[in-house]
Amino acid sequence: MMKLGFCGSVDIAADVKAWGYDYIELALSPLAQMSEEEFAAVRQKLQASGLPCLACNIFLPRSVPVVGPAVDREACIRYAETAVARAAAIGAKVIVFGSSGSRNVPAGFPYSRALAQLRDFAGIAAGIAARHEITIVMEPLNATESNIMNRVSEALVMMLAVDHPNFKVLADTYHMDIEHESLNALQMAGPDLRHIHVSTFLGRKIPLASDKVQLAALMQMLKAIGYQGNVSIEAGFREDQAAEAKEALAVLRELL
Known part of the structure; x- marks a missing residue:
């Protein structure tokens, strides 16, 4: 059954x-750069909460570029090994590959070469993830945040090029709205859609009962394609954190 999660820090x-x-859903980049002692403290706090971490986002930091003239392939591999191992250590089954700072194409750099570099790293990362029974999902980011991989349809093309069972696709309703990409893109993705992020279009806030029509359309599409993944709220609060988070959860559960 589809599980519902929330993006945030271990705190x-x-x-x-x-x-x-x-x-x-925790951010992976900070975890990957922690000392062993710091990471152990995160694991302890997570365990004490009684809540599993089934997914991680923010795979890569800006300091580890996977696209452009400054790419250090061996450094990328070392980072991916550490990051994926730490995701596995906290129980994550999905790693979200958004990371605009790492994947953005530098000015003047050939776009075709950038795509090739991205494909190369994605294949390497998927191979590492496979050893830990983790799936990497490509997150399309809107064009104000990234200049490569902006739409679900583009992520699907990249997925086909990588051609690895542990490299699939994510859809984020916020980025889809900005890119004017319809929910039909989810139908195209079908079984290759493995993770969802939701929020409101305006302000990227937690979706509430007033957003039920849009949420209903999303959930109806997910049911239609037999979606087997999970849904994470990736959004900011308005005023009352607890009340808003509970309301969003109630609306989503009603639509399951």
């Missing part, structure tokens, strides 16, 4: 559990 894991969510 709010206990709150996310109290709000009723099934899991938390």
